[in-house]
Amino acid sequence: MNKFPVLEIFGPTIQGEGMVVGRKTMFVRTAGCDYSCSWCDSAFTWDGSAKHDIERLTSEEIVTRLIDTGGEQFDHVTISGGNPALLKNLHELIVPLHERGIEVALETQGSRWQEWFTQIDDLTISPKPPSSGMKTDWNILDDILIRLEGADRLQNTSIKVVIFNKEDLSYAEKVHERYPNVPFFLQVGNDDLEENEAGTLASHLLDQYEWLIDQVVASSKLNKVRVLPQVHALVWGNKRGV
Numbered sequence: 001m002n003k004f005p006v007l008e009i010f011g012p013t014i015q016g017e018g019m020v021v022g023r024k025t026m027f028v029r030t031a032g033c034d035y036s037c038s039w040c041d042s043a044f045t046w047d048g049s050a051k052h053d054i055e056r057l058t059s060e061e062i063v064t065r066l067i068d069t070g071g072e073q074f075d076h077v078t079i080s081g082g083n084p085a086l087l088k089n090l091h092e093l094i095v096p097l098h099e100r101g102i103e104v105a106l107e108t109q110g111s112r113w114q115e116w117f118t119q120i121d122d123l124t125i126s127p128k129p130p131s132s133g134m135k136t137d138w139n140i141l142d143d144i145l146i147r148l149e150g151a152d153r154l155q156n157t158s159i160k161v162v163i164f165n166k167e168d169l170s171y172a173e174k175v176h177e178r179y180p181n182v183p184f185f186l187q188v189g190n191d192d193l194e195e196n197e198a199g200t201l202a203s204h205l206l207d208q209y210e211w212l213i214d215q216v217v218a219s220s221k222l223n224k225v226r227v228l229p230q231v232h233a234l235v236w237g238n239k240r241g242v
């Protein structure tokens with residue numbers, strides 16, 4: 001049996017971001033990332049700070065843990081990380097969830113392809129803008145979107161770009177121009193990961209949201225798009241496991 005490095009299993013909560021924002025869901029957060037974004041809100045998945053909390057679980061153990069944690073109060077699981085696309089055999093988790101009538105979502109940055117992407121119900125690809133310090137490999141991203149289109153999975157796919165500044169906005173325009181047929185989301189960047197007062201953070205993030213709305217409204221290249229905050233950050237601040 002293959003084992004998967006897992007850092008957190010939590011929920012039910014709501015999907016706070018992107019294409020199915022508000023959807024009641026459980027989360028499985030895998031450990032390890034091929035990126036190291038300067039503003040990563042889940043850096044504990046790759047920076048070594050939580051390495052003693054990583055559990056190596058089989059898909060059966062993950063399903064059991066999900067049911068122990070969520071009971072009968074869920075029918076949707078979001079796999080995030082870190083980058084879950086580093087894991088070759090995640091179909092071993094997707095198949096038994098589908099057999100139970102549970103939908104499966106994925107959060108990934110679009111740096112790696114896996115065949116099991118075609119089995120994901122809600123697939124979010126989140127290429128990283130300049131503020132992250134990461135560089136997009138456009139050949140890989142093109143290849144992923146061509147494969148998804150070839151498998152007729154574009155209805156299940158979205159692109160989500162996090163925005164911190166005007167340079168990021170130009171990057172987002174470029175991404176949207178390159179993949180005009182893929183549902184496109186712009187997300188408010190959280191630049192205050194140290195704030196532990198949820199109300200203080202929410203007030204700041206709402207100002208950032210207003211700024212982002214103003215920018216998108218003014219852009220002729222960002223028309224067929226959606227602009228969203230991280231709803232979980234507005235409600236619970238920087239708390240982990242929500």
Ligand SMILES: C[S@@+](CC[C@H](N)C(=O)[O-])C[C@H]1O[C@@H](n2cnc3c(N)ncnc32)[C@H](O)[C@@H]1O
Pocket residue numbers: 033039040041042080081082083084107108109125126160162187188189190191230
């Ligand atoms: C923690 S990542 C894990 C999945 C995958 N590595 C990725 O980046 O898509 C999940 C989502 O959170 C977003 N994110 C990470 N840090 C953020 C921040 N400080 N503010 C807003 N969104 C952030 C990422 O861009 C990504 O869309």
Ligand SMILES: Nc1nc2[nH]cc(C(=O)O)c2c(=O)[nH]1
Pocket residue numbers: 013014015016017027042080081107232242
């Ligand atoms: N509620 C909630 N929604 C989320 N959407 C994406 C998340 C992530 O960290 O990938 C996340 C998360 O950590 N919590």
Ligand code: SF4
Pocket residue numbers: 033034035036037040041042043045081082083109
């Ligand atoms: S790709 Fe995702 S998990 Fe990896 S460092 Fe960037 S935001 Fe964090």
Ligand SMILES: [Mg+2]
Pocket residue numbers: 041042
């Ligand atoms: Mg998060």
